[in-house]
Amino acid sequence: MTQVFKILTRVDWNVASEAGMFTGATVDLKDGFIHLSAEDQWRETLRLHFAGQTDLVLVEFEAEALGPALKWEPSRGGALFPHLYGPLPTALAVSVRPVAAGGGA
Numbered sequence: 001m002t003q004v005f006k007i008l009t010r011v012d013w014n015v016a017s018e019a020g021m022f023t024g025a026t027v028d029l030k031d032g033f034i035h036l037s038a039e040d041q042w043r044e045t046l047r048l049h050f051a052g053q054t055d056l057v058l059v060e061f062e063a064e065a066l067g068p069a070l071k072w073e074p075s076r077g078g079a080l081f082p083h084l085y086g087p088l089p090t091a092l093a094v095s096v097r098p099v100a101a102g103g104g105a
Helices: 010-019 026-031 042-049 063-069
Strands: 003-009 056-062 070-074 080-084 093-099
Touching: 003 010, 003 042, 003 063, 010 056, 042 056, 056 063, 063 070, 063 080
Parallel strands: none
Antiparallel strands: 003 056, 056 093, 070 080
16 A cells, blocks of 8 residues: 655644545645645655644555545656645544654654
8 A cells, every 4th residue: 555644733633633624735725736745755845844833743644545536746856746636534544643843753
């Protein structure tokens, strides 16, 4: 199974969990899809887009469980990144763990 990851504030994850789905952060809504990262990408995503933020969580999903709404598309440096074209069901989370701005989880 291929794992994909979403970095969120704990507050955003809690709100999404109560609703049963995450519909996107500001950047996701602007771009028209939910930005996710592969195993080898999430640390750099954390460094580039979440520096200085606290109380973050790293949420892990099985890519296959997200179905055809998950597309792998070129992004940073031409690497293929997972993009979800639709809401992210929180019940599909495999794990939710705290993550530090320095990249540790």
